[in-house]
Amino acid sequence: MKSASGLLYRNGGFIEAHVVLKNGTPVIGEGLLENAEITGIILPMPINCHTHLGDAFIKRPERATVEELVAPPDGLKHRMLAAVDPEEQITAMMGAIDSMASTGISHYIDFREGGLEGARRLLLASRASGINPVIFGRPLEGYVPEEMDALLKVVDGIGMSAVSDMEFQELDAISDNAKKAGKGFAIHASETVRENPDEYLELKPNLLVHMVKADSDDLIACSAAGIPIVVCPRANAFFGLKPDIKKMLDANITVCLGTDNAMLASPDMFAEMKSLAGDFGLAKEDVFSIVFENGRKVLNSLPGLWMASSQDYLVLESSLNDPWGSVIEAKPGNICLFDTEHVSSEWRE
Numbered sequence: 001m002k003s004a005s006g007l008l009y010r011n012g013g014f015i016e017a018h019v020v021l022k023n024g025t026p027v028i029g030e031g032l033l034e035n036a037e038i039t040g041i042i043l044p045m046p047i048n049c050h051t052h053l054g055d056a057f058i059k060r061p062e063r064a065t066v067e068e069l070v071a072p073p074d075g076l077k078h079r080m081l082a083a084v085d086p087e088e089q090i091t092a093m094m095g096a097i098d099s100m101a102s103t104g105i106s107h108y109i110d111f112r113e114g115g116l117e118g119a120r121r122l123l124l125a126s127r128a129s130g131i132n133p134v135i136f137g138r139p140l141e142g143y144v145p146e147e148m149d150a151l152l153k154v155v156d157g158i159g160m161s162a163v164s165d166m167e168f169q170e171l172d173a174i175s176d177n178a179k180k181a182g183k184g185f186a187i188h189a190s191e192t193v194r195e196n197p198d199e200y201l202e203l204k205p206n207l208l209v210h211m212v213k214a215d216s217d218d219l220i221a222c223s224a225a226g227i228p229i230v231v232c233p234r235a236n237a238f239f240g241l242k243p244d245i246k247k248m249l250d251a252n253i254t255v256c257l258g259t260d261n262a263m264l265a266s267p268d269m270f271a272e273m274k275s276l277a278g279d280f281g282l283a284k285e286d287v288f289s290i291v292f293e294n295g296r297k298v299l300n301s302l303p304g305l306w307m308a309s310s311q312d313y314l315v316l317e318s319s320l321n322d323p324w325g326s327v328i329e330a331k332p333g334n335i336c337l338f339d340t341e342h343v344s345s346e347w348r349e
């Protein structure tokens with residue numbers, strides 16, 4: 001696609017606009033354009049703010065608890081990660097990345113287990129994909145300075161399991177090391193049980209994931225510390241969990257969206273948005289800012305990263321009668337992408 005015309009989502013509403021590809025870059029103009037290739041809704045490409053693509057090779061289980069499935073070191077996922085053939089894992093990750101690319105995701109923040117080798121496999125899988133991985137790696141076990149130094153040369157940040165899963169001193173040392181290297185630190189928090197905010201906030205994370213069991217005081221503390229939260233409604237629903245997203249927004253937290261474990265939910269942000277729009281009592285404006293604005297805001301806030309991606313757009317081929325509804329009901333087959341070879345190629349410091 002080289003041109004599109006219709007309604008552009010911007011600053012919480014829609015305006016008539018068109019996009020034309022100039023020197024490989026989509027350029028926005030005001031008003032409709034006759035003879036545009038596609039008519040539809042022009043959207044900023046979403047950022048998938050939380051994935052674990054490394055488990056894309058694992059078949060979705062019928063049911064399991066968080067403990068049985070994903071808790072380190074003995075959850076099913078971690079046993080399978082330890083045993084998987086690298087080629088099989090990389091191929092499955094490539095499939096997940098391709099599906100994100102085809103649905104217009106420009107960046108994804110992946111919690112990549114498996115130390116340096118884990119990060120290497122994701123880099124191999126993401127080569128030539130045309131979309132940008134933001135790799136939050138994880139050391140193999142505890143805090144080993146030499147391993148951390150090597151890992152931090154490769155990854156964009158460190159993404160840990162939870163304060164309940166590791167000695168606090170080790171997590172603190174890992175966080176400290178990431179900060180000193182100018183990289184981000186993120187951690188899951190209060191997913192199945194309420195964890196003490198004094199602990200996870202003490203780690204000075206750039207990003208918290210889940211916060212399903214956080215109470216109002218915890219959310220206020222998180223808001224005061226200026227820490228965004230990634231919510232993953234479909235993965236939470238698999239475990240019978242439901243975050244109170246309204247309460248997070250009421251506490252003035254920047255909430256963004258991710259798809260979490262690839263074995264549980266496809267990395268499809270439109271499917272995730274549909275779940276967000278359906279079950280949480282949110283205003284449509286909130287849903288749109290979570291999906292199309294906050295992800296970029298959060299990515300921009302991570303240390304060492306910046307985005308030259310204000311020109312990353314996709315177009316949803318649809319009538320212009322009900323843009324809010326059309327976006328929430330979007331089907332992958334209606335998503336059109338501009339003929340750029342890649343998006344945001346120069347965006348790391």
Ligand SMILES: [Zn+2]
Nearest residue numbers: 111209260261
């Ligand atoms: Zn996760």
